[in-house]
Amino acid sequence: MYRAALLALLSHWRRQPLQLASVLVGLALATALWSGVQAINGQARASYDRAAGMLGQDRLPQLVAEDGQRFSQDVYVALRRGGWRISPVLEGQWRQGETRLRVIGIDPVTAPQTPGGGGAAQADGDLRAFLTPPGIAFGAAETIAALQDVPGLPALRVADDSLPGTLIMDIGIAQTLLAAPGQVSRLIVLPDQPLRQTPLQDVAPGLTRRAPQAEADIARLTDSFHLNLTAFGLLSFAVGLFIVHAAIGLAFEQRRAMFRTLRALGLPLVALTRLLVAEVLILSILAGLAGMALGYLVAAALLPDVAATLRGLYGAEVPGTLILRPGWWAGGMAMAVLGAGAAAAQSLWRVWRLPLLAPAQPRAWVRATTRSLWRQVAIAGALALVALGAARFGTGLLAGFILLGALLMAAALALPAVLAALLAGAARAGRGVLARWFWADTRQQLPGLSLALMALLLALAANIGVGTMVASFRLTFAGWLDQRLSAELYVSAETEEQAARLRAWLATRPGDLLPLWSVEVPLFGAPATVQGIADHPTYRRNWPMLSALPDVWGRVASGEGALINEQLARREGLVPGDPLILPDGGRMIIAGVYSDYGNPRGQVMIAVDRLTALFPDVARLRHAVSIAPESAPVLAHALIDDFGLPEDNVSDQAAIKVFSMGIFEQTFAVTAALNILTLGVAGFAILTSLLTLSAMRLPQLAPVWALGLTRARLAWLELARALMLTALTMLVALPVGLLLAWALLAVVNVAAFGWRLPMHVFPADWLRLGALALLAGGLAAAWPAWRLARTAPADLLKVFAHER
Amino acid sequence: MLLDVREVAKGYEAGAGRLQVFSDVSFRLDAGEAVALTGESGSGKSTLLHLCAGLDRPDEGQVRLAGQDLAPLDDRARAALRRESVGLVFQQFNLIPSLNVSANLSFQARLAGRADAAWLEQLAARLGLSPLMDRYPEQLSGGQQQRVAIGRALAGRPRLILADEPTGNLDAATGDAVMALLLGLVAETGAGLLMVTHSERLAARLERRLHLAGGGLA
Ligand SMILES: Nc1ncnc2c1ncn2[C@@H]1O[C@H](COP(=O)(O)OP(=O)(O)OP(=O)(O)O)[C@@H](O)[C@H]1O
Ligand SMILES: [Mg+2]
Helix, strand or coil, X not given: CHHHHHHHHHHHHHHCHHHHHHHHHHHHHHHHHHXXXXXXXXXXXXXXXXXXXXXXXXXXXXXXECCCCCEEHHHHHHHHHCCCCEEEEEEEEEEECCEEEEEEEECCCCCCCCCCHHHHHHHHCCHHHHHCCCCEEEECHHHHHHCCCCCCCCEEEXXXXXXXXXXXXXXXXXXXXXXXXXEECEEEECCCCCCCCCCXXXXXXXXXXXXXXXXXXXXXXXXXXXXXXXXHHHHHHHHHHHHHHHHHHHHHHHCHHHXXXXXXXXXXXXXXXXXXXXXXXXXXXXXXXXXXXXXXXXXXHHHHHHXXXXXXXHCCCCCCCCCCCHHHHXXXXXXXXXXXHHHHHHHHHHHHHCCCCCCCCCCHHHHHHHHHHHHHHHHHHHHHHHHHHHHHHCCHHHHHHHHHHHHHHHHHHHHHHXXXXXXXXXXXXXXXXXXXXXXXXXXXXXXXXXXXXXXXXXXXXXXXXXXXXXXXXXXXXXXXXXXXXXXXXXXXXXXXXXXXXXXXXXXXXXXXXEECCEEEEEECCEEEEEEEECCCHHHHHHCCEXXXXXXXXXXXXXXXXXXXXXXXXXXXXXXXXXXXXXXXXXXXXXXXXXXXXXXXXXXXXXXXXXXXXXXXXXXXXXXXXXXXXXXXXXXXXXXXXXXXXXXXXEEEHHHXXXXXXXXXXXXXXXXXHHHHHHHHHHHHHHHHHHHHHHHHHHHHHHHHHHCCCCHHHHHHHHHHHHHHHHHHHHHHHHHHHHHHHHHHHHHHHHHHHCCCCCCCCCHHHHHHHHHHHHHHHHHHHHHHHHHHHCCCHHHHHHHHHCCC | CCEEEEEEEEEEEECCEEEEEEEEEEEEECCCCEEEEEECCCCCHHXXXXXXXXXXXXXXXXXXXXXXXXXXXXXXXXXXXXXHHEEEECCCCCCCCCCCHHHHHHHHHHHCCCCCHHHHHHHHHHCCCHHHCCXXXXXXXXXXXXXXXXXXXXXXXXXXXXEECCXXXXXXXXXXXXXXXXXXHHHHHXXXXXXXXXXXXXXXXXXXXXXXXXXXXX
């Protein structure tokens, strides 16, 4: 019984390969976008975990010098004698020609067993080779591959859990490599310390104990970026689901008569339902597998961009190649199966309730559609209220995303009703019998097309929203860079001694030398930068202040006032006039808040004299030079050629701007790519809906043809209808997209990054997007229209031959 | 006793009030008997046929099929009874559009797990379907489609054939030919036949006639 019935059900797909393709492709695309984004996210997350796990640096407390500099390993020896169970680490940059590496030296005997090099070295068991020159260095496969021909390094070995760009070796070997004999960077405090040990101040007065961080800094900073990606993955998946829903719904609808016949011939309802569930399951597994493969390609294509973004924006190293994880497979397949199940649930429910005998009133479904239209409007209204509530009363990232989700779903659900109302208006205004028929017929088609149009709406709104956000960001950020990078040149000395010579050297030349000295301090429980700032007209003129006390620069110059960045102000709820106490006892008044885009940390600016007074050990290496722009290149060359600074240590404003802008371009290149993909998916949804509808439309079109309209004319009308519906959807998408942009800029961005951007609108972009949408809609409609124009008269006549 | 209908009544909720289609309808049909069911359009012929097939439930009364009362049976049991004991022929043919003639012909028999290749071949030959076996329903004329439907109903050698205006969609000549085939095959298999028809001429060709009028059997 099952076999015969299953074959009958499946035979439908053999006769309707297009429909089968649209179900499979829709589900595959949805899964692909989702799993692609997840693959990227998973890859990046795994990298942070590696970074965090490296030598347990965030899980165990550490001893570091108060000035952050390296210190002698005699201190280590003294502490061990004092009963401390600690392990030394030396860390530094190693350069040779083009090659740059982070070198981490460890003591394999005392190092904690962690992921990363320590574990690798110990597990290797080859301790002697590790310890004795030239030693062994562990690194990630791609790092090792890039270092094959570089001389002067220990023997290289691959350790799978290493970070890219990093080598781990014995501390003695690292000291030689980094030219830091007898030096260590920090001491890891191991678990299980003995009860009796000499107090830290007695043995090593220059060291402080740094508490373990609950989560890696990097993970927290990049969370928002991943959240963004995940949101887009979900959105794309939703768009994909609309296609699947439409395709499966139509496939069920078309087989309604067949279901009845099957049951009349003796197939029980339970058996039919089981078969249909199995069918959906098989389809979703097939499509899911294809989607996973596709998603892998999407991720592989996008990953280099993502890796670059994360590296530039947050300093997180993510390898540019993809590793597949079992969890990713399971998650992707689950999404595909659950998504298809959700899309099919309504149709299955209808089959369950399908009366065995056809209802007497053939127009019943029209009334049912009207009812469901109103139900949709009601749900849309409820969702709009949720969105409103989240916007007014919600706080934090979650509220932001609830706002986004509710807003988009409300708009999508309301779309059919809005379109129906617009079409009804047009029908009333229409003159002539053909126009009347056209509008009425369009309205009749709306239920079949509405899911595809909803998908289009989502894609367009997301495009407008994200486009507006990116463009606003770019504009604001460029303007901000102009203000913030007011000095022409930025120079760094290598040593304090060189810095002093540099100051003397520059004093004899045109241009003002402005110190850029800073220290890292914990502030309100998070790392922050305190920077010294000179009193100079450049700053007074250009500094991008958001709010300030009167005579802000006077207060700063006097040493009493401090400026803080927007991130810190928002996070801690600080406003100008509030007191601010620096960790070293500096008591200040907040004189102003400035915007500081792209910086994930809190930042405090105080007068440079106050900085040197509070932190006498501050490194005095970096300086800005304010000089007439035309003289800047000359001075830059003089600094390199005459004074002898390395080229890397002199950068001009223009180069920094290009670099900074580049980072943000990359940040959004990924979202832009996803946006385009989503639009393509929506276009595909329209195509498949039109194709499936076209078969059902013959009975509607045949009488009009018989009454004297040519097939070509009918085809043109079909094309015009698709274009018009696309245009109307674009009109609805515009306000939705702008609301979305507002939510992204004013709610999500503030919650995720801690700063708010002003919103700018770009109507030219909308026109371009509108044209793109029309192109997609037109292309999608072209094929079905062409097929209609070429329909054989015999096929049209058949409609009359056995009309049902 | 193959089919035993006792004091059956059926009505529908129709807009404002209730439409009582018929009430107190009783009749019997024995194996090998061919009975015509006639009546005006809207008199309830299809409704009564559906009750006999277990496709719908009566408001009152009892329908017994092969000694089995249909009332207590659930969907699964009714379905089993239909696929094993009843052959249905509809006015609209109701073939499965995605299956070819051959698959449509054997469909119900396979559903019941009693497809008999030799009998199917014989049926196809008798119905003149042999050259059409690889075609799909949309490539057939109305008369050809109805011949497939009749073959499908007979393929499992059911004990009862229920036919609802099997020639209603066919012209007179084609209809006569199809009817001759149906009656011949029914007689051969020894099944009972209850056939709805509008045509006096066709009704006259059957052994007995039931006439629905004024809400009951006349
Ligand atoms: N599902 C239904 N809901 C409401 N009324 C129905 C339904 N099915 C049938 N009817 C009504 O019941 C009456 C009998 O219908 P039925 O289809 O049995 O008539 P019929 O004798 O077969 O007519 P015809 O010769 O035209 O096929 C009709 O008035 C019809 O309108
Ligand atoms: Mg009838």
